[in-house]
Amino acid sequence: MAMEYSEKELGWLWLNTVLGTSVKLTERLVVLNGGASAVYEKARKGEPLSLPEAVTPRQKAALMKRFREGELASFKDSLERGGFHAVTRDSEDYPRLLREIYDPPTVLYVKGRLHADTALPIAVIGSRKCSDYGREAAMHFGFELAEHGACVISGMALGCDASAAIGALRSRSSEYPTLAVLGSGIDVIYPQSNKRLYDMIAERGAVITEMRPGLRPTRESFPQRNRIISGLSKGILVVEAAAKSGTRITVDFAHEQGRDVFAVPGRITDPLSAGTNLMIKSGEAKAVFGVDDVLYEYGIFLAEPPSPIHNADISGLDANERKLFELLKTGEKTVDALCEISGLDAAEINICLTEMELSGIIRQLPNGLYSV
Amino acid sequence: MLAKLNSYGLIGINGIPVNVEVDLSFGMQKVDTVGLPDNAVKESKERVRSAICNSGYSYPEMRVLVNLAPADIKKEGTVYDLPIALGILAARGIFPLHAADDYIIVGELALDGRVRSVTGVLPMVIDAYERGFRHVMLPYENAEEASFFSELTVIPVRNLNEAVGHFRGTNPIEPFPQLEWHEHKSHYVNDFSEIKGQQHAKRAAEIAVAGNHNLLMIGSPGSGKTMLARSIPSILPELTMQESLEITRIHSVAGELKGGIVTERPFRAPHHSASIPALVGGGSKALPGEISLAHYGVLFMDEFPQFPTNVLEALRQPLEDGVVTITRAAAKTTYPADFMLVAAMNPCPCGNFGSKTKECRCTPAQIERYRNRISSPLLDRLDIHIEMTEVNFSDLTSKAAGESSASVRERVTRARKLQKARYEADGILFNSQLNTPLMRKYCRMEPDAEELLHTAYERLKLSARAYTRVIKVARTIADIAGEETISKSHVLEAVQYRGLDEKYWGSR
Numbered sequence: 001m002a003m004e005y006s007e008k009e010l011g012w013l014w015l016n017t018v019l020g021t022s023v024k025l026t027e028r029l030v031v032l033n034g035g036a037s038a039v040y041e042k043a044r045k046g047e048p049l050s051l052p053e054a055v056t057p058r059q060k061a062a063l064m065k066r067f068r069e070g071e072l073a074s075f076k077d078s079l080e081r082g083g084f085h086a087v088t089r090d091s092e093d094y095p096r097l098l099r100e101i102y103d104p105p106t107v108l109y110v111k112g113r114l115h116a117d118t119a120l121p122i123a124v125i126g127s128r129k130c131s132d133y134g135r136e137a138a139m140h141f142g143f144e145l146a147e148h149g150a151c152v153i154s155g156m157a158l159g160c161d162a163s164a165a166i167g168a169l170r171s172r173s174s175e176y177p178t179l180a181v182l183g184s185g186i187d188v189i190y191p192q193s194n195k196r197l198y199d200m201i202a203e204r205g206a207v208i209t210e211m212r213p214g215l216r217p218t219r220e221s222f223p224q225r226n227r228i229i230s231g232l233s234k235g236i237l238v239v240e241a242a243a244k245s246g247t248r249i250t251v252d253f254a255h256e257q258g259r260d261v262f263a264v265p266g267r268i269t270d271p272l273s274a275g276t277n278l279m280i281k282s283g284e285a286k287a288v289f290g291v292d293d294v295l296y297e298y299g300i301f302l303a304e305p306p307s308p309i310h311n312a313d314i315s316g317l318d319a320n321e322r323k324l325f326e327l328l329k330t331g332e333k334t335v336d337a338l339c340e341i342s343g344l345d346a347a348e349i350n351i352c353l354t355e356m357e358l359s360g361i362i363r364q365l366p367n368g369l370y371s372v
Numbered sequence: 373m374l375a376k377l378n379s380y381g382l383i384g385i386n387g388i389p390v391n392v393e394v395d396l397s398f399g400m401q402k403v404d405t406v407g408l409p410d411n412a413v414k415e416s417k418e419r420v421r422s423a424i425c426n427s428g429y430s431y432p433e434m435r436v437l438v439n440l441a442p443a444d445i446k447k448e449g450t451v452y453d454l455p456i457a458l459g460i461l462a463a464r465g466i467f468p469l470h471a472a473d474d475y476i477i478v479g480e481l482a483l484d485g486r487v488r489s490v491t492g493v494l495p496m497v498i499d500a501y502e503r504g505f506r507h508v509m510l511p512y513e514n515a516e517e518a519s520f521f522s523e524l525t526v527i528p529v530r531n532l533n534e535a536v537g538h539f540r541g542t543n544p545i546e547p548f549p550q551l552e553w554h555e556h557k558s559h560y561v562n563d564f565s566e567i568k569g570q571q572h573a574k575r576a577a578e579i580a581v582a583g584n585h586n587l588l589m590i591g592s593p594g595s596g597k598t599m600l601a602r603s604i605p606s607i608l609p610e611l612t613m614q615e616s617l618e619i620t621r622i623h624s625v626a627g628e629l630k631g632g633i634v635t636e637r638p639f640r641a642p643h644h645s646a647s648i649p650a651l652v653g654g655g656s657k658a659l660p661g662e663i664s665l666a667h668y669g670v671l672f673m674d675e676f677p678q679f680p681t682n683v684l685e686a687l688r689q690p691l692e693d694g695v696v697t698i699t700r701a702a703a704k705t706t707y708p709a710d711f712m713l714v715a716a717m718n719p720c721p722c723g724n725f726g727s728k729t730k731e732c733r734c735t736p737a738q739i740e741r742y743r744n745r746i747s748s749p750l751l752d753r754l755d756i757h758i759e760m761t762e763v764n765f766s767d768l769t770s771k772a773a774g775e776s777s778a779s780v781r782e783r784v785t786r787a788r789k790l791q792k793a794r795y796e797a798d799g800i801l802f803n804s805q806l807n808t809p810l811m812r813k814y815c816r817m818e819p820d821a822e823e824l825l826h827t828a829y830e831r832l833k834l835s836a837r838a839y840t841r842v843i844k845v846a847r848t849i850a851d852i853a854g855e856e857t858i859s860k861s862h863v864l865e866a867v868q869y870r871g872l873d874e875k876y877w878g879s880r
Contacts (some may be wrong), residue, residue: 128735128736129732129734129735129736131726158736159736191736191737242731269729271729271730271731272731334572334761335571335572335868336569336570336571336572336573336761339569339571339572340569340571345571345575346571346572346574346575347575347849347865349571349572350572350575350864350865350868350869351861351864351865352864353868354828354864354865354867354868355864357831357832357867358824358827358828358831358832360831365726366719366725366726366759367591367592367719367725367726367727367759367761368572368591368758368759368760368761369726369761
């Protein structure tokens with residue numbers, strides 16, 4: 001579809017191509033010149049802009065360069081060719097919730113559909129380096145939230161974020177299951193292994209970013225991106241976070257922006273859950289055990305309790321398998337530990353474990369551990 | 373006067389006869405060595421001169437010409453000291469000219485006339501024996517290497533005087549006693565019974581050895597990877613004489629022999645800073661590398677991904693062929709390299725990935741880079757993957773005595789015999805060598821086993837690679853059980869050793 005932009009929008013877009021993500025500076029410039037359309041008008045006619053004092057010499061030079069209509073047109077073309085479009089502060093589709101924050105992005109580049117209002121946007125975030133538990137929890141909450149009509153916002157990073165998005169995409173009933181916010185240009189997929197996920201999210205929801213196309217992610221771009229994740233959401237759910245984690249930044253943004261914070265509790269001995277447990281302890285986050293705990297806060301009451309994460313059918317197990325299953329219920333164990341406790345030999349145990357793994361009763365974890 | 377003696381040289385691990393001709397003629401006192409001698413051979417004239425003088429003989433004040441024939445093959449090393457010295461003495465008439473005609477003579481001389489040991493004796497003797505020679509004169513330290521051939525008279529010498537006495541007939545040297553080859557009850561330092569716990573890993577090692585599968589162990593530091601690898605030679609079948617000689621031959625050429633014949637399966641653990649020549653062989657003399665030194669034994673590569681990528685890739689061809697051909701400017705040599713590869717790695721660069729107690733400090737990109745250092749074709753050749761976990765204290769102190777290596781070895785030997793008989797017509801020895809057509813022919817499965825394999829393939833998202841590996845491993849498990857058809861339980865167990873494919877290399 002050919003995208004038509006108003007003069008206002010073109011003004012924002014042009015400023016974004018020149019000034020990048022310097023939100024406050026762009027805002028001042030627009031105010032000084034009497035609106036985004038006035039900026040566009042002035043630039044088109046080659047009239048000098050009134051500049052705020054904070055403009056650096058480099059930015060000034062870039063702004064003073066003669067505005068060439070051709071440049072902006074070809075930029076629009078290249079967006080269109082990639083199947084992207086831009087949503088600016090003055091666009092109708094600019095997310096309403098995001099406008100509330102201190103520094104809403106001036107322009108959002110979008111692949112997919114972006115709406116001003118999304119039904120119950122909830123961010124599901126967590127460490128990139130997550131445990132199996134974190135991955136599973138993220139997938140569970142992603143799916144359940146999407147099933148109950150929420151939109152799962154994530155950062156499409158490896159680990160929890162990706163799992164949450166995958167879980168949401170599994171919901172067949174949802175119209176708009178998930179939205180991802182990138183820390184790079186809209187056409188830069190990082191990490192590259194998420195290419196398929198990117199396409200699937202864009203197809204059923206949206207992938208957005210405030211960075212110009214072609215920009216690689218930097219150390220600073222991810223924290224910047226996190227303010228958009230929390231800004232877009234009514235609440236954020238932290239699935240798993242170590243004591244020192246990038247997730248902390250998003251949580252701080254959420255508090256600043258007045259969003260709700262939820263956290264999934266973990267084991268007290270697990271370093272990967274230290275961050276989430278601490279949030280719960282300090283009262284920063286509400287502990288959630290199921291999707292109903294989140295939905296409750298937004299006035300959605302589930303008639304029946306949500307499905308538990310595990311409901312293994314153990315009726316078909318033979319004596320040895322049942323013995324091992326009972327042992328695994330008390331905590332994850334290695335084959336060696338099972339040998340030691342059960343008295344069976346490694347070959348027998350391996351046979352049972354595969355059988356149970358194939359029927360989905362137990363799972364293999366990294367480090368040779370098995371768990372129910 | 374002209375004296376001719378027989379000696380031996382080496383090309384790779386094969387011996388080649390070299391004639392040592394010494395001619396004394398009137399003229400200025402001078403020694404010339406011709407016949408492509410390298411520096412060590414050229415220097416031999418100085419050692420020979422001192423050794424002769426210090427043994428109580430006078431050095432001829434004549435022109436000495438030494439020719440090493442065939443003259444177009446490069447002669448290396450110090451083995452020609454003794455024959456040259458004896459040649460000079462024979463030409464001078466110290467002992468009868470033809471007394472040494474039937475002998476192969478090798479040995480290095482010390483300045484005082486003592487005979488020092490040399491490398492590569494066994495391959496020389498093997499070749500000489502095949503060519504019909506029945507008498508060899510060797511440095512005393514090397515005598516045991518050559519003592520397993522019937523009807524071969526081995527004359528060990530300690531010094532030049534002894535050799536002269538022998539050929540003169542005045543003091544004949546007692547031949548070295550011929551040693552009987554008996555199935556050596558090899559004694560390995562590391563025994564399976566000493567490994568506490570680790571049932572899973574031990575079982576995996578047993579299967580790997582039975583089918584000659586290569587093994588990959590992934591586990592954090594301290595999880596016992598090295599310990600297990602070190603004890604693998606102890607469950608390999610006892611060496612046959614043929615195998616023993618072949619191993620000794622390689623070790624002899626490389627100068628790695630520590631007296632006598634090799635009776636234990638080699639265990640080689642090169643450091644991860646090893647270069648390609650160190651690992652596969654090379655250098656200016658095209659010497660055998662670690663993979664050949666591990667022939668019929670175990671090559672243990674700890675910190676597998678830390679080896680340079682090109683070194684890892686260089687392993688692929690020998691793993692496939694069991695031999696390695698090294699081409700250098702001076703020589704082209706083929707060495708046997710039929711080894712079992714046991715690779716070990718950490719789950720991530722810091723080693724704590726997946727640990728419940730320690731935090732992993734690696735970024736996902738670092739972990740991926742670490743794992744990606746092992747290419748898919750190489751991974752393909754590692755049939756069995758196991759994960760090892762830190763051993764906890766109660767396991768270490770548990771009273772349960774593990775099974776001894778000897779009883780595991782029995783099962784392994786039986787399984788290997790089955791395979792050998794089955795594949796006789798196909799020119800392979802082990803399940804690990806099965807290709808697709810052979811697999812179809814020999815890996816017959818019960819219907820429910822087949823069905824299970826399909827379920828596993830879909831449920832566990834096995835790669836095509838992992839799929840064939842599971843079949844081969846199931847074949848071996850069936851062989852250990854002594855069954856001809858692969859049953860469901862064999863497949864069930866085999867699936868446990870595919871393990872890490874999708875978990876660690878899932879994105880590929």
